[in-house]
Amino acid sequence: MKSILKVLTLIITIVGIGSCKKLIEPKVYSTLTDGNAFLTKSDAIAAVNAAYSRLKQPSGISDSWMYYAGFQVTVSDLTTDAGHAKSGGDVGLMSSCQWGPTNQYIAYAWQFPYKMISDANNGIYYISKMESVTDAEKKQFLGELRFLRALGYVDLTDAFGPVILLTEDSVAKSISNPNYEAPLPVTPVDQVNTLIISDLEYAIANLPVNYTGTTLYNSNDVGRATKGAALTLLCKLYMREHEWQKALDATTQIMALNQYSLYPDYAGLFAENNKWCSENIFSALADQLVDGVEIKNHFGPLNHAVVRDRWEYFGLPWRMFNTYELTDDRREMFFDNYVGTDGLVYKQGPPGQTTPPPGEYYLADAATKKFADPSGPDNYLDGHVFPILRYADVLLCRAEALNEIDGPTTEGVNLINEVKGRSHAILLGAASGFTKESLRDAILQERGWEFVFECKRRQDLIRMGKYQEKVNEYLSAIGLTPTINFAEDKYFPYPQGQVDLNPNLSNADRRN
Secondary structure, eight states: OOOHHHHHHHHHHHHHHHHHHHOOOOOOOOOOOOTTTSHHHHHHHHHHHHHHHHOOBSSSSSSSIIIIIHHHHHHHHTTTTTBBBOOOHHHHHHHHTTTTTOOOOHHHHHHHHHHHHHHHHHHHHHHOSSSSSSSHHHHHHHHHHHHHHHHHHHHHHHHHSBOOOOOHHHHHHHHHHHOSOOOOBBBBBBHHHHHHHHHHHHHHHOOOOOOTTOSSSSSTTSSSOHHHHHHHHHHHHHHHHOHHHHHHHHHHHHHOOOOOOSOOHHHHHHHHTTTOOOOOEEEEOOTTTTSSSSSHHHHSOOOBBSSSSSSOBBBBOOHHHHTTTTOGGGSSSOOOOEEEEEEEEOOOOOOOSSSTTTTTTEEBBBESSSSSSSSOOSSSSSSOOEEEEEEHHHHHHHHHHHHHHSSSSSHHHHHHHHHHHHTTOOOOHHHHHHHHHHHHHHHHHHHHHHHHSSSSSSHHHHHHTTTHHHHHHHHHHTOOOOOOOHHHSSSOOOHHHHHHHHOOOOTOOOOO
């Protein structure tokens, strides 16, 4: 109260002084309106780039938690058997599957996709009306924006199911008849899917396979959406909806583009200096000197002598780490045993032991090297690329779709072994040694090893009908209450702040 009174006194004092003598008159350099915005091609490019920037935008609340890496990892990986947070607070509640509608990470998972969708909708609305760009340029810009809008809605429906559907028509309505307090209706998932499919089909028809030799942009903009990215996201949507033949057809089209292949070295795939390679289909790019991010801070190990001063908010449970075969290169992508800056040996403790002997420190989990490259620069802000869609996912999606359609096939097993072989993991045997159910389990296990902290685990478990079983088994194993009830937990509760604003959003009955 004292501080508020001081502020009020200062305001009154300034107003009083201003009544006698004008202090400072602000100078307006420019004002952006409907009349002077979206006039040039540069305006259109700026609008498209602004939508991309949402993928790695910090929360703005005294830290740099981001949409991709931060919030998506929290809701997609930390809420499963493949993610652990030893810290308390809301992130700890997500990790122990004790979330509720007031959890800030659930709020972020709603807020940030909608920010990207909002930017995309504005760009689509205004660029569609522009006369200063050619039809070909317009289709390119709209294809990119519609891909980003589709990505936002895939993430929202993954997390929340039925959501508020906003499009460029919403922009037009807000201009002609603004009513910012009107409660918006909730749209069923199948209707949101209709928009997602329409957006992605437009993007597939109008985006290039790559940007080599582009005349629209100033350089080879490898981070932009492509035909392959739109096909891959469409494949992922069909996988979610168990439209197996459509998913399989999408993988056929992706492979026919001849743009992608597995990067030969799994560790090199995630090196901070590897900004783009043949395995990348769509990623959130960053440059340490230009637009650095805080990914290494969140994923880096505790008290490490090389990757120093990191926080390890995200770690892989030892239970999952111990399932890797010793020959598997992916097992080496963790800080599981090292000498710390304090001289202690940081390691996994023996089963059942919690008190380390002198000279040792028992780690609660294993930090990943994927986003904490020991050979990268030791800066506060880093330049890690965050993979959103990559070719290994396409291969494993194809294997899964083949299995769901025809059961175990030689092609399906070979696709899985292609991914395993890259990392020198032990290959699967002949297809005849599997049933549809056992191969499905093998694919789920392979995806768990391959895509640690790439925002896929929760969706994989739900799609394969294993979410309740696997997560409750994990919670019991680490001494926590197995709280997952799939009928209630397929979707997260709507953020309480949104429920308070919109009576059409209700958590009273979120059973599925």
